[in-house]
Amino acid sequence: MSLPPLKIGKHTIQYPIIQGGMGVGISWDRLAGSVSKEGGLGVISSVGTGYYENKRYIDKEVAGRPLETANFYSRRALFKIFENARKICGDAPLGCNVLYAINDYGRVVRDSCEAGADIIITGAGLPTNMPEFTKDFPDVALVPIVSSAKALKIICKRWSQRYGRIPDAVIVEGPLSGGHQGFTYEQCFMPEFQLENIVPQVIDEAKKWGDIPVIAAGGIWDHDDIMRFLELGADGVQIGTRFIGTHECDASDNFKRVLVExxxxxxxxxxxxxxxxxxxxxxxxxxxxxxxxxxxxxxxxxxxxxxxxxxxxxxxxxxxxxxxxxxxxGDRELGLFFSGANGYRLNEIISVKELMRKLIQGE
Ligand SMILES: Cc1cc2nc3c(=O)[nH]c(=O)nc-3n(C[C@H](O)[C@H](O)[C@H](O)COP(=O)(O)O)c2cc1C
Structure with missing residues (x-):
């Protein structure tokens, strides 16, 4: 079966595959630009942009680190990342991931809109005031990441009351994902919180509010996984870890090697x-x-x-x-290497084009 397109707000993505935003520096211009070029949604991470191109866009550093929030989430670097990603994907839809838990959340959302993001994705907290920062950008679609139907309900209630809108799509992330979890340690292992059990609940909640596409994330690895979640009623998937195994992934070779090993x-x-x-x-x-x-x-x-x-x-x-x-x-001694639970299955580094072909068609 061929994969249907995914519509998020005013934007149509050719294949229902979102490359998850990965900070620091794992999904910047090369990865996100290449995924969007191949018909998925590439997502630029706004985290730690001060480090982009050896910190050349920041005003001040101390001990090799961008000084303060303004330099860590560098506006100039984010603009440069978007400019370079656009050289790869042209006008194809391109997303930006902005974590709710960051200092300067509102400023970074506004920066992302001005830098040219079509879709903004926010996790790590309930972004109850997200639309506040995108008022001047009516075409920018807003997509929160949730781990439960209850979280979606709270967001829809607040957004419809305060801003007269609902999310343009929602990502449901289960506890096999890489990086931060929306669960306690114990919940991550409990059957009722696994992705296949929370997706149907979020779909039911989404239907109560209107037409909100539901995207499943966390532990999705191959074409069969994608089909499984589409059959369960999801409109698309978000995949993080597997995209680290690409030449275009912006992380150092050592990062990729840690996962492969x-x-x-x-x-x-x-x-x-x-x-x-x-x-x-x-x-x-x-x-x-x-x-x-x-x-x-x-x-x-x-x-x-x-x-x-x-x-x-x-x-x-x-x-x-x-x-x-x-x-x-690429510091293997002192670096922290985020990975999804399936990271050990990564055994080759291939091109984004080849990976997208495998995901779309199967092996
Ligand atoms: C190295 C790494 C960094 C990540 N950083 C972020 C991030 O900055 N913001 C975010 O919302 N999700 C982040 N994630 C989660 C991914 O975007 C994605 O949703 C998740 O990894 C999906 O599960 P999978 O890796 O099993 O495909 C990160 C994941 C990894 C592996």
Missing amino acids: AKKEDILLLKSPVGYPARGVRTKLIDLVERREGPPIKCISNCVTPCQRGVEAKEVGYCIADRLSDAYR
Whole structure:
């Protein structure tokens, strides 16, 4: 069966495949531009753009780190990333991922609109005021990420009351996904919170509010997985980890190598200063953090609100901005390598074109 297109707001995506936004630096211009060029939705991550092209677009750094929120989420770098992605995908729909938990959320959403995003995707929190920041951009579609029907209900209620609109689509993310989870550690293992069980509930809730396409994410690996979720009633899928196994993925070769070499038992749920469990690969850093011997925590980049300027980082034993950016740059010792539960299945690096062909047609 051929895959149907996916319509989100005013934008039509040829294949119902969204490449999940991955920070720091995993999905920037090359990955997102290439996915959009091949007919999926490429999503640029707005996280840590200060690191783009060796920090050439920022005003100030300290100890090799972008100084403060304005430089960590660099507006100039984000514009450059969009400009370069557009050179690859032209006018095809292009998304931007902006986490709700970041400092300067509203400013970064506005930056993304001005930089040329067609679709903005927000997870890590309930974005109850998201439409506030896109008033001047009526064509920009808004897509929250949720982990339950209840979360979608709260968003729809607030948005319809305050802004007279509902989400243009919703992504349901289950507990096999990479990075931060919308669940407690225990819930991640409970059957009732697995993706196939929460997707139908979110579809039911979405129907109560109108025509909201539902996109399933977390642990989707191949063509058969995509078909399984479309048959369950989803309108599309979001895939993160598998796109790391591409030449165009913006992360360092070392990042890709860590995933290719990872075994099933190396992928685990960690504590994070963001306040949710996060899934990543066991590397030397994890051992250091467990022994409370991780690198010093200085909060130079002031990245996320829940961390409270380093308080939570000290609690869990690492700074998330510094460790994720080190992984992007290929530091196998001190980097934090996020991965979905299926990351150990990555065994080759191929082109985005080839990966899209496999996802669309099967092997
Ligand atoms: C390295 C990595 C970084 C990620 N960073 C983000 C992020 O910044 N924002 C976000 O909403 N999701 C992030 N995610 C989640 C992905 O966008 C995607 O939804 C998820 O990984 C889907 O599950 P899968 O990896 O099993 O396909 C990240 C995932 C990975 C693997």
